[in-house]
Amino acid sequence: MTETWKAVESLTYEEAYAELEQLVQRLEAGQQPLDEAIRLFERGQALIRHCQALLDQAELRVRELDRSLNAEAEEPPEEVAF
């Protein structure tokens, strides 16, 4: 019953936190074999590191929505400093 996990680095904070919360609950229920429990624990540690890193390193990104109605919808708005 080994599940495949997404790479921790690709998770948003919300995803990482939700997975972490669920994982802790599963581990607390204690139904899995020991090696599975250890795998869960290590995954949990990675998620925690990721969450903390996201919070530590985050820098607010602010960009401006192009005012012109004719602007290409697909074109990503430029980042501006505020």
Next chain:
Amino acid sequence: MELEQLNLFPRAALSVSDLTQYLRTLLESDDLLQDVWVQGEISNLSRPTSGHIYFTLKDEYAALRCVIWRAQAQRLRVALQNGLAVEAHGYISLYERDGQYQLYVDALRLAGEGALFQEFLRLKARLEAEGLFEPARKRPIPAFPRRIGLVTSPTGAALQDMLNIIRQRYPLVEVVLAPVSVQGDEAAGEVVRAIADLNRRAQPSVIIVARGGGSLEDLWAFNDERVVRAIAASQAPVITGIGHETDFTLADFAADLRAPTPSAAAMAATPDGMELRHKVRQLERRLASALEARVQDEMHRLVLLRQQLERLSPLRRVREDRQRLDYLSTWAAHHIISGLHLRRLRLESLDARLESLNPRAVLARGYAILQRPDGQVVQWVAQAQCGETLHAHLADGYLVTRVESLHPHSTSPADGGSHDGDLESRGITHL
């Protein structure tokens, strides 16, 4: 007649222009007249092609000529008509050519309550009846927004306040600013377009519509029906932060969440980073203790299994036999030793009793035994006779004594002489 004649000459006459000029100066130097609200009913309304508006305000007893210059006339929200009761604001001056004083109006509202407020109430009632403000329509604000759309002035302090709060609380989020004017005729249209554009092109988790404090007129764009409908129709939930705590706009009623100020809106849109860190630390502890409990569990199970195994082992018999042997030898040694000890104790106790019966031990404490030469012990005075020779045995030998006289106590020997008791009854006398 003579008086009138006299009065014709003391002073020179003023020209009409001079007098009119003088009156105008008087009127224009009066504080009340330069900033006044006047209430009355509109009559003689005239709108010539020049764009200026002329009318008379009147009540039961008086009339006042009024002018609204074109620039002000274009900004009027009230549709003027004869008979309408209004409150006009402006200054009093004199139209010199007609010698007519008039009110130069710069603001006008319906009489009684302010026009804006009445309009506000009417629109609110209509939109409310339509169900736009229903609590059931309100959507939850996401706990972890990925992208926040900001609809506000790019130059206002409100924007900086909100960015500071978002940066401090939850810098993980991305902010997309849709810059708009937040007052004036353009404002409502720009806000409506910004909400639509944000939804279409940025797919924000939540949109904040914000404006710093201002007068009722300043906030008017947020009472615009189009703005209200745009907020209600937004795909992303909308938080409003318009004006101050006490300002309520129709946009606030349509929003999924109304925050009292722009800063409060930014707080409502973001989770608290400190709290998030705290929660992660809590999960970290729970994770560690969950694994620890799991390992403890395994260890306990292992110990139980080992005990079971040991119970079934052939080695166990050998160990049990050896244990029994150990027990027996200990038991034997104990009994042998304790038997000897008991005997010694008994002997010592007998010895002590024997010693207590030794009459010599009594003599050593100062008593004497009297004996006739034939060996008979003299216990009672009545057994002795005057002049008789007796042997008094002491601890280290005996004396030969003669009885001089007899002095029995009043108590007879038959009574037992209880106070001297046993010693006397055994023929022992204290000398």
